[in-house]
Amino acid sequence: xxxxxxRPGTPVAKTTPANRxxxxxxxxxxxxxxxxxxxxGGLLPVAVLIWDAFxxxxxxxxxxxxxxxxxxxxxxxxxxxxxxxxxxxxxxxTWPARIRKALGLLAFGYAVLHFLIYLFDHGFSLSVMFEDxxxxxxxxxxxxxxxxxxxxxxxxxxxxxxxLGFQTWTRLHQLVYLAVALGALHYYWGVxxxxxxxxxxxxxxxALFALRFVRRRPxxxxxxxx
Amino acid sequence: xxxxARLLGPYDTKEAVTPYQQATTYNNFYELGTDKADPARNAGxxxxxxxxxxxxxxxxxxxxxxxxxxxxxxxxEDRIYRMRCVEGWSMVMPWLGFPLAGLIRRxxxxxxxxxxQFTALLDPKQLPGQRSNVLDWPYVEGLRLDEALHPLTIMxxxxxxxxxxxxxxxxxxxxxxxxxxxxxxxxxVKITLTEKQPQTTWMSAAPSEYGFxxxxxxxxxxxxxxxxxxxxxxxxxxxxxxxxxxYADEVAGLYKGMDLRKNF
Numbered sequence: 001x002x003x004x005x006x007r008p009g010t011p012v013a014k015t016t017p018a019n020r021x022x023x024x025x026x027x028x029x030x031x032x033x034x035x036x037x038x039x040x041g042g043l044l045p046v047a048v049l050i051w052d053a054f055x056x057x058x059x060x061x062x063x064x065x066x067x068x069x070x071x072x073x074x075x076x077x078x079x080x081x082x083x084x085x086x087x088x089x090x091x092x093x094t095w096p097a098r099i100r101k102a103l104g105l106l107a108f109g110y111a112v113l114h115f116l117i118y119l120f121d122h123g124f125s126l127s128v129m130f131e132d133x134x135x136x137x138x139x140x141x142x143x144x145x146x147x148x149x150x151x152x153x154x155x156x157x158x159x160x161x162x163x164l165g166f167q168t169w170t171r172l173h174q175l176v177y178l179a180v181a182l183g184a185l186h187y188y189w190g191v192x193x194x195x196x197x198x199x200x201x202x203x204x205x206x207a208l209f210a211l212r213f214v215r216r217r218p219x220x221x222x223x224x225x226x
Numbered sequence: 227x228x229x230x231a232r233l234l235g236p237y238d239t240k241e242a243v244t245p246y247q248q249a250t251t252y253n254n255f256y257e258l259g260t261d262k263a264d265p266a267r268n269a270g271x272x273x274x275x276x277x278x279x280x281x282x283x284x285x286x287x288x289x290x291x292x293x294x295x296x297x298x299x300x301x302x303e304d305r306i307y308r309m310r311c312v313e314g315w316s317m318v319m320p321w322l323g324f325p326l327a328g329l330i331r332r333x334x335x336x337x338x339x340x341x342x343q344f345t346a347l348l349d350p351k352q353l354p355g356q357r358s359n360v361l362d363w364p365y366v367e368g369l370r371l372d373e374a375l376h377p378l379t380i381m382x383x384x385x386x387x388x389x390x391x392x393x394x395x396x397x398x399x400x401x402x403x404x405x406x407x408x409x410x411x412x413x414x415v416k417i418t419l420t421e422k423q424p425q426t427t428w429m430s431a432a433p434s435e436y437g438f439x440x441x442x443x444x445x446x447x448x449x450x451x452x453x454x455x456x457x458x459x460x461x462x463x464x465x466x467x468x469x470x471x472x473y474a475d476e477v478a479g480l481y482k483g484m485d486l487r488k489n490f
Contacts, residue, residue: 059252059262059263060248060252060262060459060460061252061262061315061457061459062462063462064315064457122455123464128452132451132452135447136447136450136451137450138450189450192313193256193360193431193432194256194260194358194360196360
């Protein structure tokens with residue numbers, strides 16, 4: 001999922017008045033291989049999961065393991081997509097902005113897979129699903145997070161940015177903050193007692209939010225005298 | 227595998243037994259790590275011999291007894307029980323052990339004894355998971371005296387005809403098949419008969435989620451997930467969870483007149 005800031009190096013950013021004054025601090029190296037590499041690398045865990053399932057390497061409770069792994073991959077990829085902009089702002093590199101969309105779409109893919117495994121686990125019973133969504137906050141927040149990611153995945157293309165207008169598109173894609181926060185809460189509420197792993201995610205997400213907040217102000221001040 | 231019917235005792239289930247490999251590599255034993263695979267990996271540090279069990283509280287004969295002596299007091303019996311975890315999975319476990327009732331009668335409880343409290347080993351060297359404060363150590367569990375005296379309640383020392391592995395609670399653990407698995411405390415070093423209801427580890431950790439009774443009950447959901455179904459380890463789908471884990475005929479009478487929604 002893409003997030004707020006204008007992205008240098010993409011057609012969208014070039015046509016946005018607010019970004020005309022932006023000059024990349026470094027010359028962008030050729031990164032044509034980057035997105036395909038991220039995509040293949042991001043899909044690798046699916047292959048591993050299928051391989052493990054067929055070789056009975058998922059342990060005694062393979063469904064539970066697959067659910068947990070796809071959930072963790074969703075969160076990890078969402079966090080990685082959120083890290084792109086702070087990384088760009090901190091380093092001046094432009095490549096993080098180019099892989100953001102791929103990371104976001106991969107996260108969405110794993111969220112859907114996670115949801116499908118959950119449905120499979122309950123015999124694709126919609127009544128069980130609705131009961132869970134309505135009655136159990138742990139499921140409610142996870143389901144809401146998935147629903148929030150859906151419009152972001154649908155509007156991830158360049159056409160969508162053009163159609164919606166950059167401002168609206170940016171606003172829409174800020175939903176990713178809520179989605180990742182709910183995702184982390186879903187994980188926190190899902191574990192029985194050992195809250196350290198979900199709290200690590202919470203810490204990283206909070207740090208990324210903070211970085212963004214801190215780094216957002218100085219450029220604005222610099223822009224006005226120009 | 228399914229045992230021939232003539233070898234089954236009155237309390238044994240005819241259901242397919244969970245293979246040894248799965249029963250010993252998918253465990254909840256936080257003292258040896260919180261991941262299901264951790265206990266099997268870390269069990270080497272747990273030394274089941276020498277081992278003593280202290281027996282105190284409201285008994286006429288408080289004593290500390292060696293595990294081998296304690297075991298020699300009773301003939302060992304096979305018990306094939308369902309085991310339902312509070313997380314929504316289950317196994318069929320062929321235990322080897324003796325009824326707790328025999329031990330309690332031998333200790334001669336005083337008239338004040340109403341409950342039995344069990345305490346597990348506290349030793350971070352043997353149980354490295356105790357270096358983390360994920361729960362308050364040592365692990366403590368308890369039963370009402372009539373639950374402890376019920377013939378289904380056993381102390382297990384073996385599994386699948388072998389000595390109990392560390393990850394399954396060596397050398398001595400409780401097995402209460404109609405309650406969620408966390409009641410069946412592992413690696414016991416102390417048994418105390420008490421007048422008051424013991425405060426158990428999971429009750430302290432999350433009182434709204436884990437009660438003293440913890441009877442398997444599909445009608446009372448865990449606050450965060452349903453208890454209506456369970457996955458039998460080795461099966462892909464889910465099966466319906468039975469009241470009292472399928473032992474309602476034997477134990478429902480113990481809770482006559484009690485509101486099991488309140489006493490969860």
